[in-house]
Amino acid sequence: xxxxxxxxxxxxxxxxxxxxxxxxxxxxxxxxxxxxxxxxxxxxxxxxxxxxxxxxxxxxxxxxxxxxxxxxxxxxxxxxxxxxxxxxxxxxxxxxxxxxxxxxxxxxxxxxxxxxxxxxxxxxxxxxxxxxxxxxxxxxxxxxxxxxxxxxxxxxxxxxxxxxxxxxxxxxxxxxxxxxxxxxxxxxxxxxxxxxxxxxxxxxxxxxxxxxxxxxxxxxxxxxxxxxxxxxxxxxxxxxxxxxxxxxxxxxxxxxxxxxxxxxxxxxxxxxxxxxxxxxxxxxxxxxxxxxxxxxxxxxxxxxxxxxxxxxxxxxxxxxxxxxxxxxxxxxxxxxxxxxxxxxxxxxxxxxxxxxxxxxxxxxxxxxxxxxxxxxxxxxxxxxxxxxxxxxxxxxxxxxxxxxxxxxxxxxxxxxxx
RNA sequence: GGGGGCGUAGCGAAGCUGGUUUAUCGCGCCGGCCUGUCAAGCCGGAGAUCGCGGGUUCAAGCCCCGUCGCUCCCGCCA
Numbered sequence: 446x447x448x449x450x451x452x453x454x455x456x457x458x459x460x461x462x463x464x465x466x467x468x469x470x471x472x473x474x475x476x477x478x479x480x481x482x483x484x485x486x487x488x489x490x491x492x493x494x495x496x497x498x499x500x501x502x503x504x505x506x507x508x509x510x511x512x513x514x515x516x517x518x519x520x521x522x523x524x525x526x527x528x529x530x531x532x533x534x535x536x537x538x539x540x541x542x543x544x545x546x547x548x549x550x551x552x553x554x555x556x557x558x559x560x561x562x563x564x565x566x567x568x569x570x571x572x573x574x575x576x577x578x579x580x581x582x583x584x585x586x587x588x589x590x591x592x593x594x595x596x597x598x599x600x601x602x603x604x605x606x607x608x609x610x611x612x613x614x615x616x617x618x619x620x621x622x623x624x625x626x627x628x629x630x631x632x633x634x635x636x637x638x639x640x641x642x643x644x645x646x647x648x649x650x651x652x653x654x655x656x657x658x659x660x661x662x663x664x665x666x667x668x669x670x671x672x673x674x675x676x677x678x679x680x681x682x683x684x685x686x687x688x689x690x691x692x693x694x695x696x697x698x699x700x701x702x703x704x705x706x707x708x709x710x711x712x713x714x715x716x717x718x719x720x721x722x723x724x725x726x727x728x729x730x731x732x733x734x735x736x737x738x739x740x741x742x743x744x745x746x747x748x749x750x751x752x753x754x755x756x757x758x759x760x761x762x763x764x765x766x767x768x769x770x771x772x773x774x775x776x777x778x779x780x781x782x783x784x785x786x787x788x789x790x791x792x793x794x795x796x797x798x799x800x801x802x803x804x805x806x807x808x809x810x811x812x813x814x815x816x817x818x819x820x821x822x823x824x825x826x827x828x829x830x831x832x833x834x835x836x837x838x839x840x841x842x843x844x845x846x847x848x849x850x851x852x853x854x855x856x857x858x859x860x861x862x863x
Numbered sequence: 864g865g866g867g868g869c870g871u872a873g874c875g876a877a878g879c880u881g882g883u884u885u886a887u888c889g890c891g892c893c894g895g896c897c898u899g900u901c902a903a904g905c906c907g908g909a910g911a912u913c914g915c916g917g918g919u920u921c922a923a924g925c926c927c928c929g930u931c932g933c934u935c936c937c938g939c940c941a
Contacts, residue, residue: 454902456900458899458904459898460897521873523874525891528875529875532875638935
């Protein structure tokens with residue numbers, strides 16, 4: 446039989462040599478008479494006879510009759526490809542992406558990510574959502590909030606989309622009712638943290654006929670539970686390599702929903718508890734990363750869940766299109782998973798007149814948003830949606846320390862290559 | 864933008880309060896030995912202007928200042 450792959454490791458014992466050959470399915474052992482003229486990571490084809498051998502790694506080995514080098518690797522590897530990747534700096538890993546992904550543990554991150562994207566899409570299709578692909582070039586940046594990247598576009602300037610928000614709503618109003626999109630989103634923010642990327646994969650959905658953000662939360666619970674189950678069954682090896690587990694469906698189902706103001710109080714109490722009865726913790730005024738960690742600690746202890754939903758955010762913290770609950774609060778929510786925000790969503794304004802009324806409070810002018818407003822001018826059902834940060838979910842499932850590890854070719858303030 | 868930490872060979876690290884001429888270890892690399900390895904083992908070798916610039920000192924990888932890079936925390940961030 447013939448075996449093809451990369452030379453993972455070589456052990457020469459004089460009269461006999463063992464070559465560990467790696468392909469997408471794993472690593473197997475090849476036995477060669479005498480010495481071998483091979484370098485690590487060379488691509489080879491081995492013809493030989495398979496043999497069961499209790500002394501072989503895995504119990505089976507291939508006794509080589511001939512080895513053909515299809516592509517010889519230079520011997521000056523920039524880092525040990527077959528070693529423990531947690532001992533290699535992130536910069537080295539990212540600078541040498543093609544090589545670092547040959548490491549099974551690093552490559553397994555993206556097997557998990559593929560499952561996440563697959564199940565997100567297939568679950569939504571099975572629930573009558575239609576997949577869409579919308580433009581990432583937008584003509585104006587009046588949506589507000591985050592920074593936008595400018596792009597030369599013939600004789601004018603356009604921007605990279607920070608989210609498909611307006612298009613999602615457009616498609617709901619178009620009569621499609623339920624849509625989703627998996628696509629990159631761009632944020633021109635000069636942050637430099639382990640949880641931010643300037644380009645990330647946003648898994649978006651939007652649906653008609655909801656009453657409040659609670660409908661969305663219930664849907665996200667089912668969706669996430671489905672993703673976790675699939676990762677557990679399809680990516681058992683990746684989970685074991687990273688020493689990670691996914692939440693079971695029951696724990697996801699009982700994830701608490703905490704109103705924003707309560708979350709701040711609970712976080713303050715949790716901080717006191719963490720400080721072992723120390724000084725009174727100061728109450729935070731908004732959901733910051735520390736509050737996210739504290740509220741998750743609370744959720745894990747009180748509800749046995751790694752997931753917690755925070756809803757009823759103050760209207761002033763949310764964009765203009767967010768549907769109000771009352772004078773100060775909105776029908777919006779965040780999902781916090783293992784201490785990190787992975788989702789923001791909510792119900793949206795769907796009545797033309799109400800949108801026109803709310804714009805001035807956010808310093809916006811109707812004439813700058815005519816395309817968007819026209820979506821509602823001739824009737825739009827009550828609706829809402831949310832987005833899951835694909836890299837962040839991947840990161841938190843596997844317990845990666847930096848979200849950049851969960852991006853094949855991350856783009857941050859300083860990195861635009863490879 | 865503010866603050867902390869770290870920059871020593873291709874990679875990962877050690878180097879005690881400044882003091883021994885050849886700056887140490889593991890992986891990888893080069894040469895040799897070895898017929899059952901499992902991160903193979905053993906012997907030998909190459910490879911480092913100790914990020915860069917300046918300063919203090921009889922003496923700096925180690926202390927000080929500046930600078931660049933990386934990293935973490937905060938801020939910013941639908």
